[in-house]
Amino acid sequence: MNEVASNVIPDRTFRFAQKIVGLCRWLQQEKKEYVLSKQLLRSGTSIGANSREAQEAESKADFIHKFSIANKESIETNYWLELLEASELILDYPDYQEVMEEGKEIKNILTSIIRTSKGVRKS
Numbered sequence: 590m591n592e593v594a595s596n597v598i599p600d601r602t603f604r605f606a607q608k609i610v611g612l613c614r615w616l617q618q619e620k621k622e623y624v625l626s627k628q629l630l631r632s633g634t635s636i637g638a639n640s641r642e643a644q645e646a647e648s649k650a651d652f653i654h655k656f657s658i659a660n661k662e663s664i665e666t667n668y669w670l671e672l673l674e675a676s677e678l679i680l681d682y683p684d685y686q687e688v689m690e691e692g693k694e695i696k697n698i699l700t701s702i703i704r705t706s707k708g709v710r711k712s
Contacts (some may be wrong), residue, residue: 594643598640598698598699598702599637599640599641599643599644600639601695601698602636602637602638602640602659602695603641605633605636605637605688605691605692605695606634606636608684608687608688609629609630609633609634609688610633610634610668610692611684612626612629612679612682612685612688613626613627613630613633613682615630615682616629616673616678616682618633620678622678623673623676625640625646625669625673625676628665628669629630629666629669629670629673632662632663632665632666632669633662633666633669633692635658635659635662636659636662636663636666636695636699637659639655639656639658639659639662640655640659640699641657642655643655643656643659649706650698651689652706653703653706653707656699656702656706657703659699660696660699660700660703663692663695663696663699664696666692667689667692667693667696670688670689670692671689674689
């Protein structure tokens with residue numbers, strides 16, 4: 590298992606979830622956007638919850654499974670962020686580029702943890 594990354598990721602995804610909460614609050618207050626922000630809130634906060642669960646995995650398979658769920662949630666989160674960007678709903682959010690970049694980085698880290706845990710090399 591990629592122990593360094595898997596130990597850092599729960600804290601990083603918690604901080605990311607806090608950023609997502611802030612962005613969703615801003616979308617609702619400033620843009621009156623409730624549907625997409627709710628989707629983003631659900632997927633963006635789920636990444637950290639599943640990463641935390643992985644830390645208490647009962648087996649290697651459970652560890653991989655929990656991080657796989659977190660990875661799927663990160664893919665969904667990045668989708669909603671890209672859609673909000675393409676729809677020009679977050680372009681004036683002060684930290685939108687930082688949130689976008691962090692979402693991509695977290696997805697890459699999760700993918701790496703899963704591959705390393707499975708013993709799969711990047712081709």
